[in-house]
Amino acid sequence: MLRLLPPMLVLVLAWALWSGHGEPLIVAFGAFSCLAVFGISLRMDRVIGAEPLDYGLAVRSLVYLPWLLLEIVKANLAIAGLILQSKLPDSSHLIRAKAGQSTELGRVIYANSITLTPGTITLDLRGEDLLVHALTKAAAEGVQGGEMDRRVSRLEGQG
Amino acid sequence: MMILDALSWFLLVGGAVLCVIGGLGLLRLPDVYTRAHAAGINDTLGAWAILLGLMLQAGLGLVTIKLAMIGLFIALVGPVSSHALLKAAYAHDVRARASEEEDPHVD
Amino acid sequence: MFTAALIGILITMCLALARGALGPTVFDRILAVNAMGTQTVLLIAVAGFWSGRPEWLDLALVYALVNFVGTIAVLKYTRFGSLAEDHTRARP
Numbered sequence: 573m574l575r576l577l578p579p580m581l582v583l584v585l586a587w588a589l590w591s592g593h594g595e596p597l598i599v600a601f602g603a604f605s606c607l608a609v610f611g612i613s614l615r616m617d618r619v620i621g622a623e624p625l626d627y628g629l630a631v632r633s634l635v636y637l638p639w640l641l642l643e644i645v646k647a648n649l650a651i652a653g654l655i656l657q658s659k660l661p662d663s664s665h666l667i668r669a670k671a672g673q674s675t676e677l678g679r680v681i682y683a684n685s686i687t688l689t690p691g692t693i694t695l696d697l698r699g700e701d702l703l704v705h706a707l708t709k710a711a712a713e714g715v716q717g718g719e720m721d722r723r724v725s726r727l728e729g730q731g
Numbered sequence: 732m733m734i735l736d737a738l739s740w741f742l743l744v745g746g747a748v749l750c751v752i753g754g755l756g757l758l759r760l761p762d763v764y765t766r767a768h769a770a771g772i773n774d775t776l777g778a779w780a781i782l783l784g785l786m787l788q789a790g791l792g793l794v795t796i797k798l799a800m801i802g803l804f805i806a807l808v809g810p811v812s813s814h815a816l817l818k819a820a821y822a823h824d825v826r827a828r829a830s831e832e833e834d835p836h837v838d
Numbered sequence: 839m840f841t842a843a844l845i846g847i848l849i850t851m852c853l854a855l856a857r858g859a860l861g862p863t864v865f866d867r868i869l870a871v872n873a874m875g876t877q878t879v880l881l882i883a884v885a886g887f888w889s890g891r892p893e894w895l896d897l898a899l900v901y902a903l904v905n906f907v908g909t910i911a912v913l914k915y916t917r918f919g920s921l922a923e924d925h926t927r928a929r930p
Contacts (some may be wrong), residue, residue, distance in 0.1 A: 586800075589796050589797075589800070590746075590797065590800075590896070590899075592793050593763050612735060632778055644775050644776065645776060648749065648772055648775060648776035648777075649763065651756070651769070651771070652749060652752045652753075653771060655752055655755055655756035655759065655760070655772075656752060656755075656770060660759060660760065660761070663764055666763060678732060683814070684810045684814075685773075685809075687809075687810035687813060688771075688775060688806065688810045689807065690768055690771035690772050690775060690776075691768055691771075693767055693768065693771070693814065693817055694810075694814055695814070695817050695818055695821050696821070705764050707765055707768045707817065715822055731790070733918070739839075740839045743839055743842070743843040743884075744839065744842050744843065744846070745845075746843065746848060746880075747842060747843040747845070747846025747850075748845060748878070749847050749906065750846055750847060750850040750877065750880070751846050751850050751853070752849035753873070754849065754851075754852075754853030754854055756852055757850060757853055757855050757857045757869070757870065758853050758856055758874060763863055763865045763866050763869060764898070766857070766866065768870055769870055770872065770873045772877075773873055773876050773877065774851065774873075774876055775894045777880075778876060778879075778880055781843060781847075781880050781883070781884065782880075782883065783841070785883060785884065785921065787886060789887075789892060794895065797895045797896070797899070798883070798895065801879065801883065801895065801899050802885075802901065803896055803901060804902050804903075805876065805902060806918045809876075812868075812872055812906060812909045812910065813872075813907075814857070815909075815910060815913050816868060816869055816872070816913060817865075818917065819865065819913050819917050820863070820865040821919075822917065823865070824926070825873055835886055837874060838924075
């Protein structure tokens with residue numbers, strides 16, 4: 573029961589930040605909507621309460637997210653430069669890659685990070701196998717180089 | 732104050748320019764897979780730069796938190812919809828003009 | 839400066855609209871609609887500041903939510919021809 577508390581707190585906090593109102597009627601509406609969302613989430617599989625929140629993940633993401641942000645900025649500028657070239661290179665690649673993470677959550681984070689970086693999009697994730705579409709050869713090699721894979725594994729807590 | 736203003740000006744205009752580049756890519760690139768990469772520019776750096784520029788204008792407060800939450804939402808949702816789109820296109824046999832190693836077909 | 843950003847966003851929306859009109863596949867059109875939706879979120883946010891009414895941000899967030907759900911719904915419809923189908927059974 574105790575593990576249900578943090579998600580509820582998140583909902584209440586999100587409502588308070590969005591609303592910014594303090595009148596009793598509005599607060600009652602807010603409490604009702606928090607409870608309704610909480611009830612619906614409880615009925616869904618594995619959204620709330622299936623496993624305890626991993627606070628270590630939040631701490632370790634403080635290292636991972638700035639790196640990811642820098643990668644996204646670099647990839648954005650590269651793709652923008654590519655689009656502005658007068659002759660477009662006809663060289664997109666469809667590659668396979670392995671996700672080395674042990675948990676499903678880690679693999680999903682990895683696949684989403686790949687998609688979030690412009691120039692590479694995950695088409696399919698099945699088990700450990702990723703199917704990635706890359707716009708340029710450099711982007712494809714970036715995925716196959718596996719630095720992001722290692723960093724997500726570290727984020728997941730594998731040493 | 733002057734520096735913050737200049738920075739926010741730079742971010743707003745830079746974000747708008749990136750968005751136009753993304754739109755140009757949407758129009759110029761050859762097939763749906765490559766076009767999704769161009770749309771990725773709009774969804775990530777273009778949107779974030781504009782939102783960050785607005786945050787600098789708004790200063791600390793509820794408005795900045797709302798802007799940050801919009802940015803976070805775009806960041807969470809952008810990859811999911813482009814993945815769903817391309818997976819559906821792939822399942823519908825829209826062929827990529829790509830060098831495929833084999834035919835790793837998804838159903 | 840808000841005007842400059844607004845003009846950039848509007849140009850992008852025109853480009854996305856052109857892609858939506860040109861097609862050629864249905865996925866190009868959905869991609870164009872999705873890009874258009876993201877630009878609309880930004881347009882509402884910037885226009886709110888431009889006219890001095892940052893409360894419009896709430897509308898921007900709602901538009902972002904609707905855009906996402908709409909994209910997924912249309913994709914599901916193009917794939918299964920129905921929104922109510924149980925897709926785990928449709929494709930064994």
